[in-house]
Amino acid sequence: MKAEIIAVGSELLLGQINNTNARYLSAGLAELGISVHFHTVVGDNPGRLEEAIRIAESRADLLIFTGGLGPTKDDLTKETIARHAGARLVYDDEALVSIRAWFDRMGREMTDNNKKQALILEGATVLQNHHGMAPGMLFASGSRHYLLLPGPPKEMEPMFTVQAKPNLARLAGFSGPIASRVFRFYGIGEAELEHRMSDLLDNQTNPTLAPLASDGEVTIRATAKAKTVEEAAGLLDGAEAEIRKIAGQYLYGYDEETLVSKAASLLIGNGLTISAAESLTAGLFMSELAEQPGISAALTGGVVTYTADSKKEQLGIPAALLEEKGVVSEETASAMAKAVREKFGTDYGVGLTGAAGPDPHDGKPGGTVWVAIASGEEMRTRELLLSGMRNTNRIRAVKSAMHMLIRMIGDTSVRDN
Amino acid sequence: MKAEIIAVGSELLLGQINNTNARYLSAGLAELGISVHFHTVVGDNPGRLEEAIRIAESRADLLIFTGGLGPTKDDLTKETIARHAGARLVYDDEALVSIRAWFDRMGREMTDNNKKQALILEGATVLQNHHGMAPGMLFASGSRHYLLLPGPPKEMEPMFTVQAKPNLARLAGFSGPIASRVFRFYGIGEAELEHRMSDLLDNQTNPTLAPLASDGEVTIRATAKAKTVEEAAGLLDGAEAEIRKIAGQYLYGYDEETLVSKAASLLIGNGLTISAAESLTAGLFMSELAEQPGISAALTGGVVTYTADSKKEQLGIPAALLEEKGVVSEETASAMAKAVREKFGTDYGVGLTGAAGPDPHDGKPGGTVWVAIASGEEMRTRELLLSGMRNTNRIRAVKSAMHMLIRMIGDTSVRDN
Numbered sequence: 001m002k003a004e005i006i007a008v009g010s011e012l013l014l015g016q017i018n019n020t021n022a023r024y025l026s027a028g029l030a031e032l033g034i035s036v037h038f039h040t041v042v043g044d045n046p047g048r049l050e051e052a053i054r055i056a057e058s059r060a061d062l063l064i065f066t067g068g069l070g071p072t073k074d075d076l077t078k079e080t081i082a083r084h085a086g087a088r089l090v091y092d093d094e095a096l097v098s099i100r101a102w103f104d105r106m107g108r109e110m111t112d113n114n115k116k117q118a119l120i121l122e123g124a125t126v127l128q129n130h131h132g133m134a135p136g137m138l139f140a141s142g143s144r145h146y147l148l149l150p151g152p153p154k155e156m157e158p159m160f161t162v163q164a165k166p167n168l169a170r171l172a173g174f175s176g177p178i179a180s181r182v183f184r185f186y187g188i189g190e191a192e193l194e195h196r197m198s199d200l201l202d203n204q205t206n207p208t209l210a211p212l213a214s215d216g217e218v219t220i221r222a223t224a225k226a227k228t229v230e231e232a233a234g235l236l237d238g239a240e241a242e243i244r245k246i247a248g249q250y251l252y253g254y255d256e257e258t259l260v261s262k263a264a265s266l267l268i269g270n271g272l273t274i275s276a277a278e279s280l281t282a283g284l285f286m287s288e289l290a291e292q293p294g295i296s297a298a299l300t301g302g303v304v305t306y307t308a309d310s311k312k313e314q315l316g317i318p319a320a321l322l323e324e325k326g327v328v329s330e331e332t333a334s335a336m337a338k339a340v341r342e343k344f345g346t347d348y349g350v351g352l353t354g355a356a357g358p359d360p361h362d363g364k365p366g367g368t369v370w371v372a373i374a375s376g377e378e379m380r381t382r383e384l385l386l387s388g389m390r391n392t393n394r395i396r397a398v399k400s401a402m403h404m405l406i407r408m409i410g411d412t413s414v415r416d417n
Numbered sequence: 418m419k420a421e422i423i424a425v426g427s428e429l430l431l432g433q434i435n436n437t438n439a440r441y442l443s444a445g446l447a448e449l450g451i452s453v454h455f456h457t458v459v460g461d462n463p464g465r466l467e468e469a470i471r472i473a474e475s476r477a478d479l480l481i482f483t484g485g486l487g488p489t490k491d492d493l494t495k496e497t498i499a500r501h502a503g504a505r506l507v508y509d510d511e512a513l514v515s516i517r518a519w520f521d522r523m524g525r526e527m528t529d530n531n532k533k534q535a536l537i538l539e540g541a542t543v544l545q546n547h548h549g550m551a552p553g554m555l556f557a558s559g560s561r562h563y564l565l566l567p568g569p570p571k572e573m574e575p576m577f578t579v580q581a582k583p584n585l586a587r588l589a590g591f592s593g594p595i596a597s598r599v600f601r602f603y604g605i606g607e608a609e610l611e612h613r614m615s616d617l618l619d620n621q622t623n624p625t626l627a628p629l630a631s632d633g634e635v636t637i638r639a640t641a642k643a644k645t646v647e648e649a650a651g652l653l654d655g656a657e658a659e660i661r662k663i664a665g666q667y668l669y670g671y672d673e674e675t676l677v678s679k680a681a682s683l684l685i686g687n688g689l690t691i692s693a694a695e696s697l698t699a700g701l702f703m704s705e706l707a708e709q710p711g712i713s714a715a716l717t718g719g720v721v722t723y724t725a726d727s728k729k730e731q732l733g734i735p736a737a738l739l740e741e742k743g744v745v746s747e748e749t750a751s752a753m754a755k756a757v758r759e760k761f762g763t764d765y766g767v768g769l770t771g772a773a774g775p776d777p778h779d780g781k782p783g784g785t786v787w788v789a790i791a792s793g794e795e796m797r798t799r800e801l802l803l804s805g806m807r808n809t810n811r812i813r814a815v816k817s818a819m820h821m822l823i824r825m826i827g828d829t830s831v832r833d834n
Contacts, residue, residue, distance in 0.1 A: 013456065030432060040458075
């Protein structure tokens with residue numbers, strides 16, 4: 001089964017928003033073994049939309065539309081498909097009730113144009129919208145299937161995953177299992193990893209291996225097809241063993257794990273607490289940790305000391321040390337880590353100081369960063385020489401600190417066992 | 418002139434990354450008055466890429482490609498265009514020198530496959546890559562133009578804006594002026610704003626008005642076409658006067674301004690300093706401010722007090738107050754704002770406490786947030802009842818605090834004058 005994703009909306013062609021729906025849907029379809037050969041974006045123009053439908057019908061069995069189901073005159077997706085397929089539009093009672101209820105909750109009058117949102121293609125399977133008003137639908141015509149989804153990701157994503165995906169799995173005769181595993185690396189570049197793995201990548205058939213780099217991290221997605229779940233898992237295990245031989249020391253996690261989620265789960269799982277003293281990152285390290293559910297068991301708090309004075313006053317870093325070694329130095333980062341750990345009474349204390357860039361700071365070139373992590377027993381430090389923009393460097397500094405923390409907890413818990 | 422943007426890369430069809438390039442390019446083309454009617458995404462497959470080229474040639478004068486210019490076997494964009502257009506590929510000496518220099522800087526051996534990146538379509542205008550290796554090119558064949566750009570946004574964006582855009586402006590016979598102005602609103606929903614502006618939106622011709630909602634903010638982009646710059650600016654001023662009449666109290670900024678950049682520039686411009694005590698946001702308020710260049714003049718630092726104990730120990734919030742009023746309360750937020758302001762000796766102190774959600778926290782439902790801002794003369798507080806996911810609520814809390822700060826500095830500087 002081949003699919004094409006058609007996003008409808010002039011705001012996409014004007015560059016006002018990214019077509020994040022196409023990415024979300026593509027990832028979901030890949031899990032079902034449905035190949036996506038094209039994405040198309042077309043504006044709120046019925047003629048051009050119909051042209052896009054005709055082209056997609058010539059090369060796909062499943063057409064997935066996002067957007068254009070709303071109440072305004074510009075919303076034309078289902079009207080255009082109805083005309084093109086010779087189908088009627090009829091009111092769906094459940095959708096109508098749900099739209100009325102939406103307005104009641106808001107304490108507002110339902111205007112006539114909103115009724116249009118309850119129109120569906122006759123004979124379609126209706127996908128109720130639990131996060132907005134316009135329902136989606138799955139419609140068959142000839143040998144093709146048409147899935148219509150709302151544009152706002154908050155409405156589209158749950159509707160696709162909860163309601164549409166099981167239907168598509170059946171349509172695709174999905175008997176599985178297709179299993180995939182994402183391997184996550186830190187500390188090695190994409191080119192270097194691909195170079196080391198070139199034999200493996202050249203001879204991949206099952207599982208297939210797809211490397212991807214983003215923001216200082218590299219991932220490899222392995223996808224295996226097999227007759228049973230066990231067989232698929234065995235194929236992935238085999239690939240993992242090969243990958244570990246080649247670059248095992250850089251592998252830090254799997255699938256949806258990130259450096260932050262891994263660090264958080266290690267802290268929480270080991271009953272450890274943490275605090276941070278942040279200069280160039282100004283709270284980003286703690287804020288990233290705080291995104292993780294359950295983190296209140298581990299994250300006690302910390303201090304942002306953006307100025308040199310605040311480092312002295314809030315953390316008691318000696319003026320002589322700042323003078324002699326500099327604000328951006330291994331000694332200052334270590335002193336920050338040690339001071340915040342003591343101040344907040346935590347197992348770990350993190351110190352981050354640096355020149356975010358592009359300008360030098362305190363005599364150090366932009367991109368120079370020192371990370372220190374103090375525990376009761378040891379102090380680890382790392383110098384980074386980053387070449388990105390200001391905010392890229394701040395994000396990289398946080399990632400590096402998370403990576404150090406993962407290593408440090410990992411080494412300690414291995415030693416303790 | 419009509420354009421189509423064709424992104425080449427299987428990673429896009431697998432849902433591994435978003436096609437952010439299409440957005441960036443579309444916004445840039447809109448500024449030149451070049452209409453974009455379609456975006457297409459196609460995988461690293463020469464047959465399907467050629468099909469996409471044929472279709473695009475039937476409906477566009479300018480084909481813009483991103484991706485597929487790299488060194489690997491999967492990179493096929495220029496090879497496919499060359500075959501399709503009957504053009505030769507030749508080495509570009511400058512690109513070759515630049516690729517060699519890149520490897521020299523990295524201290525690594527240049528492998529043969531990297532040489533392929535210096536191949537260009539014979540007769541094309543070469544766009545050198547100052548942020549990577551593969552050059553771009555602008556190529557003419559028949560009545561059509563083909564712009565080839567690298568896939569990584571860090572390489573593509575400057576190459577497009579600095580090198581390609583002036584060339585495209587000439588091709589499009591761009592005599593201008595098309596002027597646009599983005600109006601930024603906070604505190605009003607998209608539906609409510611559109612409702613108030615319905616007459617204006619229905620009768621728009623020049624300037625055109627395009628509303629857009631994202632993440633709790635709403636913007637309206639006004640685009641005017643005229644014979645002179647002055648005339649275009651006059652048309653925009655006229656639209657602004659109308660918009661101010663309808664929703665002036667919600668308008669906080671223009672164009673690329675954000676709540677954060679506006680808050681930062683007001684702080685810096687007025688020589689004011691700020692500190693923050695953050696609980697649910699855990700450093701996000703300070704970190705967002707720190708993204709702004711020049712902020713070290715204003716941001717002194719602050720404290721993250723994630724636990725109740727740290728609020729007592731680090732900020733001296735009385736246990737009785739936390740007990741009686743609760744951690745999530747107007748009184749606690751105010752006490753945090755006051756304490757951090759005194760501790761760091763700043764003009765403003767911000768306190769943020771709340772239940773990020775989804776679970777209740779300290780008896781308050783998830784999404785309940787209190788923001789307080791203390792200055793020497795006054796204390797302002799605001800309660801938010803948010804319904805988003807955990808991180809959406811944290812981001813909204815920060816935006817609301819930035820908005821309060823903008824108002825507070827604005828009111829004070831008006832009063833002082």
